[in-house]
Amino acid sequence: GSVKSYAAVDLGASSGRVMVGRVGPDSLELAEAHRFPNRPVRVPEGLRWDVLGLYAGVLEGLRAAGRVDSVGIDSWAVDYGLLDADGALLGNPVHYRDARTEGVAEKVWASVPAEELYGATGLQYAPFNTLYQLKADQLTRADRLLLIPDLLTYWLTGEQGTELTNASTTQLIDPRTRTWATVVAQRLGIDLELFAPLRQPGDPAGFLRPEVLEETGLAGPVPVTAVGSHDTASAVAAVPAADGERFAYICTGTWSLAGLELDAPVLTEESRAANFTNELGLDGTVRYLRNIMGLWLLQECLRAWGEPDLGALLLQASKSPALRSVVDAGDAAFLAPGRMPERIAEACRDSGQPVPESPAHITRCILDSLALAHRRAVEDAQRLADRPVDVVHIVGGGTRNALLCQLTADACGLPVVAGPTEAAALGNVLVQARPHGLVRDLADGRRLLTRTQPLTRYEPRGQSARWREAEARLAGA
Numbered sequence: 001g002s003v004k005s006y007a008a009v010d011l012g013a014s015s016g017r018v019m020v021g022r023v024g025p026d027s028l029e030l031a032e033a034h035r036f037p038n039r040p041v042r043v044p045e046g047l048r049w050d051v052l053g054l055y056a057g058v059l060e061g062l063r064a065a066g067r068v069d070s071v072g073i074d075s076w077a078v079d080y081g082l083l084d085a086d087g088a089l090l091g092n093p094v095h096y097r098d099a100r101t102e103g104v105a106e107k108v109w110a111s112v113p114a115e116e117l118y119g120a121t122g123l124q125y126a127p128f129n130t131l132y133q134l135k136a137d138q139l140t141r142a143d144r145l146l147l148i149p150d151l152l153t154y155w156l157t158g159e160q161g162t163e164l165t166n167a168s169t170t171q172l173i174d175p176r177t178r179t180w181a182t183v184v185a186q187r188l189g190i191d192l193e194l195f196a197p198l199r200q201p202g203d204p205a206g207f208l209r210p211e212v213l214e215e216t217g218l219a220g221p222v223p224v225t226a227v228g229s230h231d232t233a234s235a236v237a238a239v240p241a242a243d244g245e246r247f248a249y250i251c252t253g254t255w256s257l258a259g260l261e262l263d264a265p266v267l268t269e270e271s272r273a274a275n276f277t278n279e280l281g282l283d284g285t286v287r288y289l290r291n292i293m294g295l296w297l298l299q300e301c302l303r304a305w306g307e308p309d310l311g312a313l314l315l316q317a318s319k320s321p322a323l324r325s326v327v328d329a330g331d332a333a334f335l336a337p338g339r340m341p342e343r344i345a346e347a348c349r350d351s352g353q354p355v356p357e358s359p360a361h362i363t364r365c366i367l368d369s370l371a372l373a374h375r376r377a378v379e380d381a382q383r384l385a386d387r388p389v390d391v392v393h394i395v396g397g398g399t400r401n402a403l404l405c406q407l408t409a410d411a412c413g414l415p416v417v418a419g420p421t422e423a424a425a426l427g428n429v430l431v432q433a434r435p436h437g438l439v440r441d442l443a444d445g446r447r448l449l450t451r452t453q454p455l456t457r458y459e460p461r462g463q464s465a466r467w468r469e470a471e472a473r474l475a476g477a
């Protein structure tokens with residue numbers, strides 16, 4: 001028939017899921033086949049991903065998904081597995097929150113100054129960019145590096161590649177030419193032969209191996225399609241913007257990724273100083289955005305508090321005094337796990353603000369701070385790219401948090417359109433539907449989303465003076 005089914009594997013920092021998207025000429029439905037936790041593991045040598053556990057979850061999900069016309073995988077960015085000459089994995093992939101990259105960037109900048117690196121790669125500074133991780137690793141036995149989605153694709157199909165949107169987070173891609181930054185790599189002594197050839201979203205990535213078919217009970221052949229394998233690239237592809245709409249987006253989840261979709265990178269010194277990144281999106285686009293700590297701040301507090309009921313906590317937070325204390329939710333000081341309520345309290349104390357004590361007050365502080373960081377990112381992006389917007393789209397897990405959406409509308413002084421929640425999986429599905437002629441391009445996919453996905457609109461409540469005051473308070477701190 002004309003309706004096709006796609007399995008979208010979407011791996012986030014705290015959970016993985018296999019979703020089944022059914023796409024027809026004028027229909028798009030998404031259902032969950034399997035969801036599993038993603039628990040980073042702390043061993044004596046540091047923080048590691050349980051990548052075999054994730055792969056087992058993927059196989060279980062494919063079994064639950066049943067007959068599909070193709071499979072696509074996206075995940076968080078920057079991390080990778082190293083393989084030996086026989087293609088065997090050398091150790092567990094290191095978690096981007098691991099401390100081994102401390103001080104590495106400074107050493108890299110001694111060879112290629114930060115300004116030059118930004119001019120060549122357009123990537124924000126983050127201690128975990130693949131480039132810095134590579135410089136912290138022992139590579140002597142490594143023959144090949146595969147980014148996480150490419151590693152899982154390799155295990156499914158036996159074929160190796162490096163998908164472009166995720167490759168753009170390595171700091172080894174030139175966002176103008178959309179290929180390897182060979183000069184930078186050379187100057188830093190990084191052998192680009194370590195990487196498998198680049199693959200574009202929409203490219204075929206092989207077929208499920210016979211052993212995988214057997215384990216999942218699927219009948220072959222089942223093709224795997226390269227999608228925007230960086231979860232944020234897939235999520236941005238699923239921003240339900242109307243034709244011609246001038247929009248900013250915020251992809252919410254463990255992180256908030258806030259910015260604009262552009263057709264060319266912004267590589268100015270001002271942009272570097274503001275720590276905006278130029279990651280690559282679908283169809284020649286650039287994801288011009290800033291990383292904000294996101295709901296990680298709340299997730300870590302919930303963990304510290306023994307996982308209380310979130311709904312009740314958010315209700316209390318909504319009744320707590322607004323903007324009493326705010327912290328800089330863009331601050332890399334919040335990157336590492338542990339002691340989050342204390343760290344937030346300390347940040348408030350150090351900046352001379354009231355110290356939030358109760359979980360409700362700390363939660364309110366986090367949500368106010370996130371909304372404020374959203375406001376700053378949306379404003380900075382418009383100014384730095386010279387591209388004004390009329391609306392902010394929020395996609396991802398944070399769309400379930402009505403308070404965060406409303407506060408973001410208030411802080412930005414712009415209407416917020418919230419949804420879809422499973423944006424990354426939808427963006428993944430929409431790319432898989434392209435080879436079947438069901439979706440032509442980004443705009444076509446977005447038309448389908450606006451027609452089929454439930455969206456919630458939040459109007460700003462006209463309190464811009466209060467947000468300006470909070471912003472000034474933070475800047476003065």
Ligand code: LFR
Nearest residue numbers: 075076077078231232255257
């Ligand atoms: C979001 C995300 C961000 C990236 C961070 C680390 O899931 O992919 O885009 O900066 O995780 O990989």
